[in-house]
Amino acid sequence: xxxVTQLDSQVPVFEEAPVELRCNYSxxxxxxxxxxxxxxxxxxxxLLKYLSGSTLVKGIxxxxxxxxxxxxxxxxxxxxxxxxxxxxxxxxVSEVAGYSTLTFGKGTMLLVSP
Amino acid sequence: xxxxxQSPTHLIKTRGQQVTLRxxxxxxxxxxxxxxxxxxxxxxxxxxxxxxEENGRGNFPPRFSGLQFPNYSSELNVNALELDDxxxxxxxxxxxxxxxxxxxxxxxxxxxxx
Numbered sequence: 001x002x003x004v005t006q007l008d009s010q011v012p013v014f015e016e017a018p019v020e021l022r023c024n025y026s027x028x029x030x031x032x033x034x035x036x037x038x039x040x041x042x043x044x045x046x047l048l049k050y051l052s053g054s055t056l057v058k059g060i061x062x063x064x065x066x067x068x069x070x071x072x073x074x075x076x077x078x079x080x081x082x083x084x085x086x087x088x089x090x091x092x093v094s095e096v097a098g099y100s101t102l103t104f105g106k107g108t109m110l111l112v113s114p
Numbered sequence: 115x116x117x118x119x120q121s122p123t124h125l126i127k128t129r130g131q132q133v134t135l136r137x138x139x140x141x142x143x144x145x146x147x148x149x150x151x152x153x154x155x156x157x158x159x160x161x162x163x164x165x166x167e168e169n170g171r172g173n174f175p176p177r178f179s180g181l182q183f184p185n186y187s188s189e190l191n192v193n194a195l196e197l198d199d200x201x202x203x204x205x206x207x208x209x210x211x212x213x214x215x216x217x218x219x220x221x222x223x224x225x226x227x228x
Contacts, residue, residue: 004156032214032215034215034216036219041221042221043118043204043219043220043221043222044157044204044206044217044219045219046216046217046218049214049215049216051214051215090156090157092156092215094215098170099145099162099164099169099170100145100147100162100208100214100215100216100217101147101159101162101170101172102149102157102159102215102217103159104156104157104158105156106154106155106156107154107155107156
């Protein structure tokens with residue numbers, strides 16, 4: 001079984017500041033890693049994913065994340081946030097050898113203010 | 115390309131009633147998954163259907179059941195509704211085949227149980 005821990009339930013930040021949303025996972029098997037974003041009253045949208053290869057992955061809207069196997073982390077970063085980045089962000093894992101089912105963290109609310 | 119669509123978007127039921135939620139998968143996708151997202155929580159996996167067969171189930175009681183139709187659309191049925199069933203129910207589709215873990219989500223059906 002896998003578990004995902006998002007260390008911050010809420011992250012307030014000013015517009016144009018950098019941000020990091022933290023994610024740690026636990027799994028006894030190899031996993032794929034994902035970040036999804038949920039805007040108010042909407043479903044989830046994939047931001048980026050790590051399947052294999054380079055540990056630094058780039059996603060949409062200027063976000064990137066780094067996979068650190070030794071620390072079992074997959075932190076999400078953006079060098080300069082916009083008001084429109086205000087949303088809930090979910091880290092998730094999926095077993096490599098399994099079906100395409102996701103185990104999600106509890107989410108981090110990113111609040112960007114002017 | 116048509117995305118994942120869900121209906122109804124909102125509904126209110128009373129305890130003990132039954133509910134059916136519907137989902138049309140994205141064009142070309144033969145796998146449908148259902149997730150429950152309680153308020154302030156990450157989505158939790160209910161079950162997955164692949165080519166009309168259930169091929170994975172999370173930790174949900176049997177009163178949560180589903181169907182997948184030949185056109186790959188799907189239904190989620192919940193019997194004997196309880197107050198704790200109040201949540202956003204998300205449907206997600208994927209192309210099947212090799213697991214890349216990426217799911218395409220609909221906007222959800224928000225169920226309130228009174």
